[in-house]
Structure formats: structure tokens, C-alpha cells
Amino acid sequence: MLKKMSGGWMLVAELRDNEDKPTKTMNVTVSARIGLGVANTFLEIIWDVALRETYGTYICEVIGFDKDTQSSLTELTSEVTIVEEDVTARDLWGLIQDLTKKVAGIDDQTNKFGDLLSSLGKDYSGTVDDVLGHSNDIALMKKDIGGLFFRINETTEHVEELDNDRHSTDKTVKFLNTGVRQLEEEMSFVHANITSNSNTTRLLHEDMTNIRNDLTAYHGDMKALEKADESFTREMNTLEARLGMLSGKILSQRDVQKTVDAKLTSRRVGTFEKFLENFAKISAWPAGKFAIPATRREGCPLDRAFFGNNHMYLSSPEWHYHLCETTRIISHKRPWPEGRYCVNKITGFRCPDGLEYGKVDMSIADTKVKRAESASSNFEFCCKKSGSHNVPMVLPTHSPFKLYRYGGRCQKVRGMETSENFLGPIKIKHSIPSNVKTGVTPDVDISSSSPIKFRWCYYY
Structure with a gap:
């Protein structure tokens, strides 16, 4: 059903053969059905109240599909104009009767609502007096509770x-x-x-x-x-x-x-x-801001330098691993011992004194690789490459820890045993550029025919 407008025809209501219910664009009541034959097909529109926008010219359009000719068929009825005189006195009388019943029902509900308000008013007056009488006490209690929670938090942290x-x-x-x-x-x-x-x-x-x-x-x-x-x-x-x-x-x-x-x-x-x-x-860990890989079983070393900080690299969905980052810059003057090893560099901080910078571009990886606190895909390291693997160096030995391998063998640490392992494997998505490694980096297996593996040493 269409209505003639100044700019063309506007859809009032329609029913499609692939829908159960008709759709409409005006405030009307619509009933319709599509059946076999003209006798079983209809579209009926009823206006509950005739408004100014109800008047106008309407036309009914039927669109079908001819299976034999593979073409669409369109049938149009003659235009029908509805004017203000078509609304009879009987229709108005029916509307007046309906409105009278509704008004009577509203009056009845209004009386009941008035009685309810009167009852609630009495209860409300008493409640307001009670609330005002205790408002000062409640404010003081809230203040005391706030101070108590603050002292509890301070005590817990201490x-x-x-x-x-x-x-x-x-x-x-x-x-x-x-x-x-x-x-x-x-x-x-x-x-x-x-x-x-x-x-x-x-x-x-x-x-x-x-x-x-x-x-x-x-x-x-x-x-x-x-x-x-x-x-x-x-x-x-x-x-x-x-x-x-x-x-x-x-x-x-x-x-x-x-x-x-x-x-x-x-x-x-x-x-x-x-x-x-x-x-x-x-003994304390050497000076500077740095991170080391967490162990699978023990996690981070039991040391004040690593308390409460556990960052990670991510690669979703295949793998991830955790880092133990120092919570503060270790400010004493103890230098890093001579040897051949690497640690992780912390974003925003330079390598500790005596260690050299290096990075590996992980954009060649087949999965998303990033630092938790940085958008960069680079793995950054700080390495020591002086001294001999066979001369034991002194580091804290009260907890197991990991260092990255440098120079083909694990550096000896006084008072600790060591074993080798690797981080990975990480799949490669394309060819390897010549500048995939920059500066001094730990031992890492990188080739176009096999996944990436970072070599590290576990001390226990």
C-alpha cells in the first residue's frame, strides 16, 4: 500500500512472501496474507483515529514473478482518495464512547492514587523526621569509617x-x-x-x-x-x-x-x-635497571630488587614468557662481573654500566610479538662479552635464576650448577633481512628453514 506525497509515493505497509508479518511506516493497524489465488490474498489497513495526515490519495501495488518467462509482473489498483468528509458521525460517536470509558477509568485510578499518596505522605513525614534526626550521626560515622579504612590500608602496606x-x-x-x-x-x-x-x-x-x-x-x-x-x-x-x-x-x-x-x-x-x-x-645484584627471564618453577629470585614486578613478552596464541624486572634502579656501586652473558634491557632505560646494547627484530615472526609495556616488536638485550666462560663470577646464589647464553657456552657462576635450554620455537613468516640482529646479542638460532630459538642458561 502506497500514499501519494509531494515528492512521490511513500510506502504505508507491505507483506512479502518470505515474511510472516507485514511491515508498516505509519501509525495504522495492518493485517495481511499471501495465499494461493486472489481469494486467499489480501492486505487490510485500519486507522484507529483519523488524523490530518490520514487524508490523501492511496494505491495498492502487487508485484509477482512469472516462473515461465523469468520476469516480474506488476499490478496496480486505481487511486483511492480519502477526504475529511469520509469520516462519518458514527465513527466520531464510537470514538467519543471509547474516550468516555477511558476517562472514567482514569478518574477511578486517580482517586485510588490520591488515597495512596495521602497514606504515603503520613509515612513520609515520619520518615523524614527520623532521617534528619540521624543525618549528623551518619555523617560522623562515614568520616570515622573513611579514616579507619585509610589507617587499615597504611597498616597493611607497612x-x-x-x-x-x-x-x-x-x-x-x-x-x-x-x-x-x-x-x-x-x-x-x-x-x-x-x-x-x-x-x-x-x-x-x-x-x-x-x-x-x-x-x-x-x-x-x-x-x-x-x-x-x-x-x-x-x-x-x-x-x-x-x-x-x-x-x-x-x-x-x-x-x-x-x-x-x-x-x-x-x-x-x-x-x-x-x-x-x-x-x-x-651479595646484592649489580647496579642498574635490567630484567632476567623468570624460571618455570621458582619464578623470580627471592630478592628485594625483584619484589612485585613480573612483566612478560607476548605472542598470541602460541607462546609467552615472563620477565623478572627490577622494581627500582639498584644504586650501589657494585659493577657487573667479568664474563660472557646477557640480560634483558628495560624500555626507557639504558644498559647498566659495563654492558653493551643489542636487539633482535622480531617482526619476522609468524605471530604477534610485543613487549607488555611497549608497542615495539624488538627484543632488546644488554650483554657482557669480556672475561672467560670458565672463570666463575660472583652473583647472588640464594635463589635460582636465568641468564642468556653468549659465546656458545654458559658462563660459570661461583657456588651454582648450570644447565642449558632455549626460548621458542618461534615460527618465521618471511625471509630474514640482513639487519635482523643489531649490536651485541645473545646466542640465537635464526635461519629461513627453522624456527627462532633464544639460548639461555639456568643456574641452580
Whole structure:
């Protein structure tokens, strides 16, 4: 059904053979059906109320499809014009009667609603008085509750910090006690057996006594670790320097103490080497901002430097892996030890002093690869390439950790075993450009015929 408008014909309602219900564009009631033959097909439109836009010229259009000729057929009825005079008095009387019934129903509902409002008004007046009477108490209670939650949050954070510091302090004190006992045994043994070069022996004994006093004083200072983290770092550096001086003096005694036999020398050096291994267990990580791969079983090292930070690289959907990132820049002056190894570079920070920068372009990967905190697809590293794989370096040994392999073999670490593994495999989607690796990078297998593998070393 169409209505004639100034710009052409407008659709009023229609029914298609592939639809169950007719559609309409005007405020009308429509019923329709498409059946076999003209007798079973109709479209009826009823206006509940004749409005100004109801008047006008209408036409009915039927569109079909001839299966034999494969063409569409269109039938049009004659135009029908509806004018204002076509609305009879009977129609108006029916409308008036319907409206009268509706108005009567509205009046009845209005009376009931008035009674309900009156009842609610009484209840509301009493409720308002009660609410106003307690509003000040509620405001004070909210203020007290807010302050209580603030104090609870502060207390919870402080308890967590104390718990972490106590855990680290307990381990440190345990290892320091072991070192003190070993030094006391060594000093007693050296003092009892050295029989010549009395002046040098006296100086050595004084140095050992000073070291013992320093260790005793440092043991007491450990109780104040919660309030003096920077002081702890300075004391550790001083202790390392004094131990280095002591190591040199002990080793020099093999030249001046000609009367001390080879067994004494071997025992002294062996005891001191064991102390160095124990000292490695409490030593701090080298300076700078960096990250290392998390281990599959232990996760991040149990160290204050790595508390609460676990970032990741992503490659969806095949693989992902976690990184242990330092939560703050380690500010003490301990340098990175000589060796051949690599760590992850942190976006926005330069490589720590003594390490060289390098990157691998991962845009060649067949899956999406990105850093969690960066839109870059590059894997960035900081590498040390001086020293020998076979000379053990000193790093904290109280927790397992991973380093990237450099130079074809795993770097030895004092007091730890090592095994090799790899990150990957990562599929390649196209040919490999010549500049896929830039700078100094860890050992990585990259070829057009096999997936990418980053080699790393697990220390335990």
C-alpha cells in the first residue's frame, strides 16, 4: 500500500512472501496474507483515529514473478482518495464512547492514587523526621569509617614491607653468622700455626680482628635494615672491599711464610674460598635497571630488587614468557662481573654500566610479538662479552635464576650448577633481512628453514 506525497509515493505497509508479518511506516493497524489465488490474498489497513495526515490519495501495488518467462509482473489498483468528509458521525460517536470509558477509568485510578499518596505522605513525614534526626550521626560515622579504612590500608602496606624485610634479613643474618664463624676458625688456625715474619703476622692478625669487629658491628646493624636500606648497601660494598684486601693479604702470606707447609696454605685458601661462596649467597645484584627471564618453577629470585614486578613478552596464541624486572634502579656501586652473558634491557632505560646494547627484530615472526609495556616488536638485550666462560663470577646464589647464553657456552657462576635450554620455537613468516640482529646479542638460532630459538642458561 502506497500514499501519494509531494515528492512521490511513500510506502504505508507491505507483506512479502518470505515474511510472516507485514511491515508498516505509519501509525495504522495492518493485517495481511499471501495465499494461493486472489481469494486467499489480501492486505487490510485500519486507522484507529483519523488524523490530518490520514487524508490523501492511496494505491495498492502487487508485484509477482512469472516462473515461465523469468520476469516480474506488476499490478496496480486505481487511486483511492480519502477526504475529511469520509469520516462519518458514527465513527466520531464510537470514538467519543471509547474516550468516555477511558476517562472514567482514569478518574477511578486517580482517586485510588490520591488515597495512596495521602497514606504515603503520613509515612513520609515520619520518615523524614527520623532521617534528619540521624543525618549528623551518619555523617560522623562515614568520616570515622573513611579514616579507619585509610589507617587499615597504611597498616597493611607497612606489615607487608616489614614481612619482606624480615624474610630478607633472616637469610642475610644466617649467612653472615656462618661467615663470622668460618673467619674466626681461620684466624685461630692461622694465629696458632704462623711462626715466622712476626711483624706481618701481627698486622694480618690486626686486620682479621678488625674484620671480625666490622662483621660483629654489621650484624647489629642488620636489625635496623627496615629503616636503613641505603646504609645496608654501603656497608655491603665496604665489606666486599675489606674482604678483597684480606684475600690479597692471606694469599701473599704464601710468599713470606716459608715455614708454613703446603697443607696449611691449602687449608687456609680452601676455607676462604668457601667463605666467598657463602658471601655470594648474600651479595646484592649489580647496579642498574635490567630484567632476567623468570624460571618455570621458582619464578623470580627471592630478592628485594625483584619484589612485585613480573612483566612478560607476548605472542598470541602460541607462546609467552615472563620477565623478572627490577622494581627500582639498584644504586650501589657494585659493577657487573667479568664474563660472557646477557640480560634483558628495560624500555626507557639504558644498559647498566659495563654492558653493551643489542636487539633482535622480531617482526619476522609468524605471530604477534610485543613487549607488555611497549608497542615495539624488538627484543632488546644488554650483554657482557669480556672475561672467560670458565672463570666463575660472583652473583647472588640464594635463589635460582636465568641468564642468556653468549659465546656458545654458559658462563660459570661461583657456588651454582648450570644447565642449558632455549626460548621458542618461534615460527618465521618471511625471509630474514640482513639487519635482523643489531649490536651485541645473545646466542640465537635464526635461519629461513627453522624456527627462532633464544639460548639461555639456568643456574641452580
